[in-house]
Amino acid sequence: MAALQRGLREGPVLVVGGGPVGMVAAASLARLGVPVVLIEAEDEPKTDWRASTFHAATLELLDELGVAEQMHAEGLRVPIYHFRDRVEGLVAEFDFSLLADETPYPYRLQLNQQHLVRMLHRRLRTTPGVELRFGCRVTGVRQRPGGGVTVALHTPDGPRELTGSHAIGADGAGSTVRNALGVEFTGFTYPERFLIASTSVDLSEALPGIAEVNYVADPREWLFLLRTPESWRAVWPVPAGQSEEEALAEETLQRQFQGVAPWPGGYPIIDRQLYRVHQRVAETFRVGDVTLIGDAAHINSPMGGVGLNSGIHDAVDLARRLARIAEGADADAELDTFADRRRRIAVEYVQADTQRNTDRLRETDEARRRASHAEMRAIAADPGRARAYMRRASLLESVRRFGIGLPPGRTPEHATSASSH
Structure with a gap:
């Protein structure tokens, strides 16, 4: 209740973007008692088919939001995937069931992303403390001198402004929020x-x-x-x-x-x-009381199916921190930790792995192609190496290493150590 009271006094969190990452951010904040306004330029929830893979580490987070069961009812569990060559056929087979002792979701769940948007939208329409503003396009974002933010909107009724305690840019690769902040989006386009x-x-x-x-x-x-x-x-x-x-x-x-x-x-x-298709990462994920998540913060090749997943991790991580800030935690420490950890993960895991996956598929040098195939066969044939490979591919490694939304100075190792005393 403390979080709810503080949010009402200083303004809600303004989430810009009603795609899957923005929806998860809004649902996570609402679950933690933080008032939220979700702003989306389209008149209806987005129906983009582009992303369709949910990995184990992500399903663990979505289970906390209460949507995993419905996702499984509508989705397709895929424990096995192949790395193949167009001429040679099967090169290596990977089975996520090797991770069954670590996660209740040892597989990829295939479900087009618009279904998650639909599920969360239906829930948020009737969730206390949540306001949905569809058909409203953000035209500007500015920091308020005394703290908080003001977001300028173009609405069906003309220009409007909303104020809030924080703003979250979940508005995609061409992010208006990121551009308003003047944050560089460095990298390259294929x-x-x-x-x-x-x-x-x-x-x-x-x-x-x-x-x-x-x-x-x-x-x-x-x-x-x-x-x-x-x-x-x-x-x-x-x-x-x-x-x-x-x-x-x-x-x-x-x-x-x-x-x-x-x-x-x-x-x-x-x-x-x-x-x-781009490989780009924002120079910073935070400017004052405004933060960036999902494609607004990092975009990458789809080879590996981790872009959407990493964006969902951004959203849950940030929501947990904003809830603590609402209860009196140090805002700068929390938001700086968010920005540093999530950007590091985007660079060291998401960008590195998707680039490697894409290069492996399109390699033209025959010697390097054969060496890459031999390496994939060797990984798949060794249970220990295969397990490590799939922990990384499913984002379990990055979550187990950095956690999701842990307080500043804390890591999963610290949390485990503290709980054992």
Whole structure:
């Protein structure tokens, strides 16, 4: 109740962005008794199909929010994934069940991200202390001299301003919040674009023996094939010189899918998206009472399915700190710890691993390709190395190392030591 009272006196936390990361931030704050206003430019919850993987460490956090059971009812559990070569076939198989002694979720849960948004949106509509403002576009953010923030909005009724104790930018790669703060978004953009296309054809029939998640290396055209409850999805690179119209054309998609596996009668295409891929990290995740999470703070290649997951970890970490601040904890210490730890994780884990995964798939040097394949086979064949590899891939390693929202100066090792005394 102390958190709720403080929030009411000094203003709610303003969460900018109603995608999955912003929704998790709002739900986490509400669960901890912190009033929140969620601001989203779209009129309705986002229906983007792009991310669809939830890892073990993330499912542990979402279970605390009470949505994991519904996610499992609608999602697809995938304990095994393949690293394959387009010519050689299977290179290495990885089984997340090796982690069954460490997590109740030893698998990837495949569920398109808009379903999590839908679940949390329905809950937040009736949650006390939560205000949802859809159809409102943020046009500016400024720090207040005495502390707190003011957010300028363009609403259906004209310009408006909201004040709050803190603001959270969860508004994606082109973040208005980040730009308003003048924070650099350093890194690079891949020369090729990535295309996601979904089909109702069961690719396991067209390609017998594949797993439900497959990373397929090829020096000319690598692939990422995975199954979701609605469809099979393929991701491949689009040459820099190919127009968007041509890349998304039915003829092009049919040619691409038939190149993956012949299917008489053609592939029904139920979704298609073309997008730029970046490896970028904000120079800082915090300026005063404003913080950045998710794609507003870090964006990366989708190879590994960790971008959304890391953003959810950002959201829960920050919510726990804001709840402590509402109860009297040192705000600078908490928010600096958030910014330092989450940026370090973004650089050392998310950026490093997704770049390595992408380079492994598209390697053109034959000697390096063969060495990479040999290394993957060796990892998969050694239970100890395979376990370590999957702990990192599932983000369990980073959570066990740094924790989520632990107080400044505390790590999981400190917490374990304290609880044993």
